[in-house]
Amino acid sequence: MPRTYSKLKRLYIDADMTAGTELELDRDQSNYLLNVLRMQTGAELIVFNGRDGAWLATQAHTQAERRQKAVCLRLLALIAPQTPPADLWFGFAPLKTGRLDYVVQKATEMGAGTIQPVITRYTQTTRLNLDRLRANVIEAAEQCEVLSIPVLNQDVSLSQLLSDWPSGRQLIVADEGQPAGSPIERLQQLGDRPSVSVLIGPEGGFSDEERQILLSKQYVIPISLGPRILRADTAAVAALAVVQSIIGDWR
Numbered sequence: 471m472p473r474t475y476s477k478l479k480r481l482y483i484d485a486d487m488t489a490g491t492e493l494e495l496d497r498d499q500s501n502y503l504l505n506v507l508r509m510q511t512g513a514e515l516i517v518f519n520g521r522d523g524a525w526l527a528t529q530a531h532t533q534a535e536r537r538q539k540a541v542c543l544r545l546l547a548l549i550a551p552q553t554p555p556a557d558l559w560f561g562f563a564p565l566k567t568g569r570l571d572y573v574v575q576k577a578t579e580m581g582a583g584t585i586q587p588v589i590t591r592y593t594q595t596t597r598l599n600l601d602r603l604r605a606n607v608i609e610a611a612e613q614c615e616v617l618s619i620p621v622l623n624q625d626v627s628l629s630q631l632l633s634d635w636p637s638g639r640q641l642i643v644a645d646e647g648q649p650a651g652s653p654i655e656r657l658q659q660l661g662d663r664p665s666v667s668v669l670i671g672p673e674g675g676f677s678d679e680e681r682q683i684l685l686s687k688q689y690v691i692p693i694s695l696g697p698r699i700l701r702a703d704t705a706a707v708a709a710l711a712v713v714q715s716i717i718g719d720w721r
């Protein structure tokens with residue numbers, strides 16, 4: 471997105487967008503613009519829906535209409551084309567609330583296209599509030615100029631995940647049991663922008679049995695993230711950074 475617009479507020483709105491479109495915002499979004507951002511008639515902002523690129527918009531309603539507490543936005547110009555959905559898949563064992571929010575926000579920022587909660591033997595949280603997680607994904611996308619919103623899936627058990635594993639896709643597993651060493655060479659062997667998934671274990675780590683099963687799969691590539699044991703949320707960001715920089719879209 472051009473830096474010229476970096477000072478403008480960015481807002482995700484689930485509505486089709488073309489030039490000249492007028493968007494009636496729902497109550498929550500109207501309230502947010504009027505009472506939290508204190509936007510005036512004529513003020514500009516950026517809106518996106520995850521499908522139609524980023525648009526410069528202006529608040530079109532007059533002061534009188536404003537009293538009705540509904541905001542109408544008029545789309546002025548497309549300022550950034552839609553980016554394609556990212557192929558990068560990110561799986562993690564759900565953590566307790568604060569860290570869970572953090573992990574989905576960071577996965578969004580780091581460019582995951584799919585975010586998949588995976589239930590393992592030692593997973594701490596099994597009841598997930600997907601609406602809350604999706605709100606975190608959207609907030610991160612708004613903040614970080616991510617135009618393609620990652621798909622957030624329902625949780626799946628590790629065994630189900632492995633039995634449905636798609637052919638041709640490699641699964642990079644952060645495994646603290648690997649001898650500490652750089653993952654660069656191992657990842658470079660995968661070639662140029664391969665289809666990859668990244669999996670992080672729970673705070674308690676994978677069980678011995680899970681680890682054995684994972685390591686027995688042809689498509690699993692275990693990597694070390696260095697000589698220290700990282701917390702799962704740190705490991706998530708570290709693994710995604712390594713993958714994006716060596717075989718992903720940082721290059």
Ligand code: SAH
Pocket residue numbers: 643644645646647669670671672673674675676693694695696697698699700701702705
């Ligand atoms: N059970 C472990 C810690 C698990 S850390 C213990 O207490 O010893 C949580 C997850 O982060 C792990 O399952 C792994 O996926 C990842 N992780 C943490 N440190 C790592 C490292 N040094 N190398 C690779 N993966 C790591």
